[in-house]
Amino acid sequence: MTALEWYVTAAKIVLVIGLLLSVAPVMNWVERRGAALIQNRLGPNRIGPWGMFQIIPDGIKFMFKEDPIPKHVNGFYYFIAPIIVLIPACMTFAVIPFGDPITIMGQVFKMQTADLNVGFLYIFAMASLGVYGLIIGGWASNNKFALLGSMRSSSQMISYELSLGLSVIGMVMVFSTIELGPMVQRQAETLWQIGPLAIPKWGIFVQPLGCLIFIIVSFAEANRLPFDLPEGEPEIVGFHVEYGSMKFATFMMGEYMNMAVGSGLIATLYFGGYQLLPGFGLLLDSLQLSPTGYMWAKLALQNVSLGVKVGLFMWLFVWVRWTVPRFRYDQLMDLGWKMLLPLSLFNIFITAVMIYLGWV
Amino acid sequence: MLVKGKKPLFQNFYFFETLTGMIITLKEFFLGKTVTISYPEERRQYSDRFRGQHYIKATNGVENCTACMLCPTVCPSECIHIEAGERNDKEKYPKTFEIDILRCCFCGMCEEACPKDAIKLSTITEMSASYRAVYDRDFLAEQRGNK
Numbered sequence: 001m002t003a004l005e006w007y008v009t010a011a012k013i014v015l016v017i018g019l020l021l022s023v024a025p026v027m028n029w030v031e032r033r034g035a036a037l038i039q040n041r042l043g044p045n046r047i048g049p050w051g052m053f054q055i056i057p058d059g060i061k062f063m064f065k066e067d068p069i070p071k072h073v074n075g076f077y078y079f080i081a082p083i084i085v086l087i088p089a090c091m092t093f094a095v096i097p098f099g100d101p102i103t104i105m106g107q108v109f110k111m112q113t114a115d116l117n118v119g120f121l122y123i124f125a126m127a128s129l130g131v132y133g134l135i136i137g138g139w140a141s142n143n144k145f146a147l148l149g150s151m152r153s154s155s156q157m158i159s160y161e162l163s164l165g166l167s168v169i170g171m172v173m174v175f176s177t178i179e180l181g182p183m184v185q186r187q188a189e190t191l192w193q194i195g196p197l198a199i200p201k202w203g204i205f206v207q208p209l210g211c212l213i214f215i216i217v218s219f220a221e222a223n224r225l226p227f228d229l230p231e232g233e234p235e236i237v238g239f240h241v242e243y244g245s246m247k248f249a250t251f252m253m254g255e256y257m258n259m260a261v262g263s264g265l266i267a268t269l270y271f272g273g274y275q276l277l278p279g280f281g282l283l284l285d286s287l288q289l290s291p292t293g294y295m296w297a298k299l300a301l302q303n304v305s306l307g308v309k310v311g312l313f314m315w316l317f318v319w320v321r322w323t324v325p326r327f328r329y330d331q332l333m334d335l336g337w338k339m340l341l342p343l344s345l346f347n348i349f350i351t352a353v354m355i356y357l358g359w360v
Numbered sequence: 361m362l363v364k365g366k367k368p369l370f371q372n373f374y375f376f377e378t379l380t381g382m383i384i385t386l387k388e389f390f391l392g393k394t395v396t397i398s399y400p401e402e403r404r405q406y407s408d409r410f411r412g413q414h415y416i417k418a419t420n421g422v423e424n425c426t427a428c429m430l431c432p433t434v435c436p437s438e439c440i441h442i443e444a445g446e447r448n449d450k451e452k453y454p455k456t457f458e459i460d461i462l463r464c465c466f467c468g469m470c471e472e473a474c475p476k477d478a479i480k481l482s483t484i485t486e487m488s489a490s491y492r493a494v495y496d497r498d499f500l501a502e503q504r505g506n507k
Contacts, residue, residue: 037392037394038388040388040392042396324381
């Protein structure tokens with residue numbers, strides 16, 4: 001690798017990790033403020049504009065408060081469990097493309113931290129690894145309620161990972177690739193032309209049922225509210241009952257980062273990824289830039305488009321959390337095995353028929 | 361156990377019901393009227409008959425209380441402690457008048473029982489303290505209400 005390639009790779013890694021780490025404080029504010037406004041309250045409103053910097057004193061408190069470690073825990077695993085939750089979340093985002101390939105000094109760079117040819121398989125592997133942190137945390141806590149919480153999380157993960165994988169198979173059949181980069185590029189094609197309005201070949205228009213299943217399953221994968229059985233803060237005790245201060249905050253950060261990864265995947269697979277939002281294309285053409293400037297402006301607009309899409313889905317996560325009450329455990333299993341699994345199989349069948357008839 | 365009721369398929373599917381709920385929450389998010397009172401800046405308006413911090417009413421600078429012991433008798437939480445004394449003009453007066461405010465339940469019975477309109481409950485609500493507060497006679501002699 002040349003020096004330039006090293007620099008670009010380092011810049012991409014720093015960008016992705018930095019964005020992911022800064023997602024947690026921002027989402028914390030969005031969640032608290034959004035919840036408050038939905039429930040006709042005010043929420044944090046003292047520090048900074050609209051309470052935006054509330055997370056700073058909270059973080060200071062998390063750092064400096066007493067951090068008691070219960071005597072009965074297994075020290076080493078108790079300590080590494082929050083880190084294990086955090087790392088797969090960071091790693092999954094590496095394969096999400098955030099722009100068209102750009103050319104610097106005659107070299108083409110893919111705007112994707114890691115261009116893996118296994119694509120989805122890597123994402124599924126990492127998504128499954130996330131649950132290990134929960135299980136280790138529950139087991140190392142040496143507390144029966146924490147262990148039950150982590151058991152719930154593992155069985156939930158197994159039930160929903162199945163539908164997750166099967167719902168994406170439809171996309172693989174339509175676009176004939178398992179890599180995310182080519183898949184996003186092919187989503188720019190036009191599906192239907194209605195007068196001047198071109199409907200792009202985004203995943204949601206090709207695979208509406210698969211998209212719905214994928215969104216529902218991402219909620220379960222990120223342990224977010226209709227499916228937050230592993231923690232279940234108010235009534236069923238969760239896996240992090242023995243954790244306090246910064247370790248607990250790390251679990252929370254992991255949850256928000258999983259949310260970001262889930263939103264990134266929904267946006268990339270079903271909503272055109274970095275493809276420009278409606279109207280951005282006209283804006284780009286009206287700027288009259290030189291080829292180099294056009295490339296950079298397009299990259300910037302693509303990043304903004306992906307950011308807006310991911311942000312919208314993060315807001316969807318928050319919105320659903322404060323709308324839908326938690327499922328009971330048998331309802332969760334019923335939904336996973338009796339609804340989502342048959343539906344995703346049905347989706348594969350329908351897609352196969354449509355491909356056979358040449359409609360897609 | 362899951363109790364299976366006979367619901368139409370539309371409701372059983374749950375998805376449309378969720379969407380309806382989400383529209384409701386979004387409506388509250390944008391149009392909902394906030395009910396929070398930002399406390400130090402805004403305050404709730406209580407009724408004038410609110411029973412708050414005590415005081416002993418005075419007429420011409422002399423407290424009305426004649427230490428008749430009706431209020432410690434009627435007090436359900438037994439938090440009033442009075443020692444009677446005699447003034448130079450042979451008038452009975454409270455030498456000590458103490459209210460253990462932690463025990464007080466703010467029922468207002470002392471106010472009702474008082475024949476001299478002496479003990480009163482003002483509308484003051486903010487009386488938190490970091491110690492076990494006992495209101496003495498000097499403290500109660502402050503005129504902090506207009507009842």
